[in-house]
Amino acid sequence: MTMISRKDFLKTLALGFAGAGALGRRGLAAGLDQAAAGGLGRRVKITGVDIYPMDLAIKEPFRIAIGTITAANDILVRVRTDAGIIGIGEACPAPPITGETQAGCLAAARDIRTLLIGRDPTAVESAVRAFAMFLHTAPSVVAAYDMALYDIVGQMAGLPVFRLLGGDKASFETDRTVSLAAPEAMAAKARAFRARGFRTIKVKVGQDPATDVDRVAAVREAVGPEAGIRIDANQGWSVPQAVWALQRMEPFRIQFAEQPVVAWDLAGLKAVKDRSPVPIMADEACFRPEDALKLVQAEACHYINIKLMKAGGIFNSVRISHIAESANVACMVGCMNESRVALTAAVHVVASQRNILFADLDGNEEHLADPVVDGFTIRDGEIIVPEKPGLGVDVDPAFLKTLKKI
Numbered sequence: 001m002t003m004i005s006r007k008d009f010l011k012t013l014a015l016g017f018a019g020a021g022a023l024g025r026r027g028l029a030a031g032l033d034q035a036a037a038g039g040l041g042r043r044v045k046i047t048g049v050d051i052y053p054m055d056l057a058i059k060e061p062f063r064i065a066i067g068t069i070t071a072a073n074d075i076l077v078r079v080r081t082d083a084g085i086i087g088i089g090e091a092c093p094a095p096p097i098t099g100e101t102q103a104g105c106l107a108a109a110r111d112i113r114t115l116l117i118g119r120d121p122t123a124v125e126s127a128v129r130a131f132a133m134f135l136h137t138a139p140s141v142v143a144a145y146d147m148a149l150y151d152i153v154g155q156m157a158g159l160p161v162f163r164l165l166g167g168d169k170a171s172f173e174t175d176r177t178v179s180l181a182a183p184e185a186m187a188a189k190a191r192a193f194r195a196r197g198f199r200t201i202k203v204k205v206g207q208d209p210a211t212d213v214d215r216v217a218a219v220r221e222a223v224g225p226e227a228g229i230r231i232d233a234n235q236g237w238s239v240p241q242a243v244w245a246l247q248r249m250e251p252f253r254i255q256f257a258e259q260p261v262v263a264w265d266l267a268g269l270k271a272v273k274d275r276s277p278v279p280i281m282a283d284e285a286c287f288r289p290e291d292a293l294k295l296v297q298a299e300a301c302h303y304i305n306i307k308l309m310k311a312g313g314i315f316n317s318v319r320i321s322h323i324a325e326s327a328n329v330a331c332m333v334g335c336m337n338e339s340r341v342a343l344t345a346a347v348h349v350v351a352s353q354r355n356i357l358f359a360d361l362d363g364n365e366e367h368l369a370d371p372v373v374d375g376f377t378i379r380d381g382e383i384i385v386p387e388k389p390g391l392g393v394d395v396d397p398a399f400l401k402t403l404k405k406i
């Protein structure tokens with residue numbers, strides 16, 4: 001068996017990238033020159049990528065059924081072009097959900113950087129295809145680069161990304177999530193979120209089903225009859241536990257229940273859906289568009305929760321929404337605990353698609369500090385989509401100086 005060096009391996013990948021358009025290296029260049037000659041303007045080239053580990057402290061540990069999150073150990077990328085335009089992106093590895101770590105993601109970020117230099121940032125589809133092999137181990141890094149490319153294209157076009165994608169939703173509602181705790185503590189949190197204007201509360205469950213019913217009862221009591229309540233079991237229940245709990249939660253008028261059972265069990269998810277009085281949303285069962293297709297073919301859920309960090313960015317998130325919409329399945333866009341950089345990219349996805357009915361984009365609310373300038377704003381649970389060209393978001397230059405480039 002012949003061993004190839006990492007450098008040679010990356011060279012092979014780069015050739016695959018050039019060939020993705022079935023043009024080959026010379027053909028690709030000729031094709032781009034032709035495009036430029038056709039009035040599309042000067043061809044822009046990616047000249048460099050800056051990669052930074054970005055660690056953000058959170059107020060208190062955030063507990064879900066499958067683990068506890070104690071910090072956001074993210075990665076920031078800045079993709080530079082010869083036009084002076086810089087695209088920004090963020091990866092938020094979520095070990096309990098995607099199995100990613102910051103160290104692994106930094107390695108993937110370096111490898112993808114090698115593939116990007118010299119490329120045309122507007123060729124987003126080719127880029128996403130070229131990075132597809134990284135979706136299995138580092139989907140959040142693919143997401144970071146994908147959103148950075150859209151940021152560049154939007155700036156070149158003079159359009160905010162959601163309008164570039166054909167959308168026109170200028171604002172929409174987000175929920176606010178209550179982390180797992182004792183029922184009374186969760187009720188107090190929910191009441192505080194309501195007082196801050198959030199109209200919909202997402203309640204983490206997925207532990208002992210009887211306590212979970214108490215959690216939902218306590219939150220309903222605390223927020224009153226008008227507030228929306230949705231729940232998320234994060235794979236924590238067995239099929240019988242899920243059916244038992246959801247039937248007892250019926251009086252509390254739950255909008256939907258996310259991922260009641262383990263991610264790989266589509267038959268189990270369908271069994272719950274068939275017996276539950278509460279609509280079922282797939283979350284961990286859907287990373288990529290292929291997963292969405294399997295879910296709708298199995299008729300295993302009423303809704304799908306899209307996350308850029310699972311799907312690998314904006315391009316694949318939109319594809320998931322299209323697949324779901326073709327099966328009359330509406331979507332939500334959710335998040336890990338990323339900063340407002342990646343959250344703003346998610347905001348653009350929601351704003352671009354009528355089939356995305358729900359949003360759970362509150363990850364940054366858990367952070368001790370917000371080192372991000374511009375981006376979306378939020379008032380009374382309503383997200384206002386930024387109208388600046390591109391993503392319309394950046395990190396605070398003073399904060400950027402404190403990060404270590406690798």
Ligand SMILES: [Mg+2]
Pocket residue numbers: 232234258259283284305334
């Ligand atoms: Mg979820």
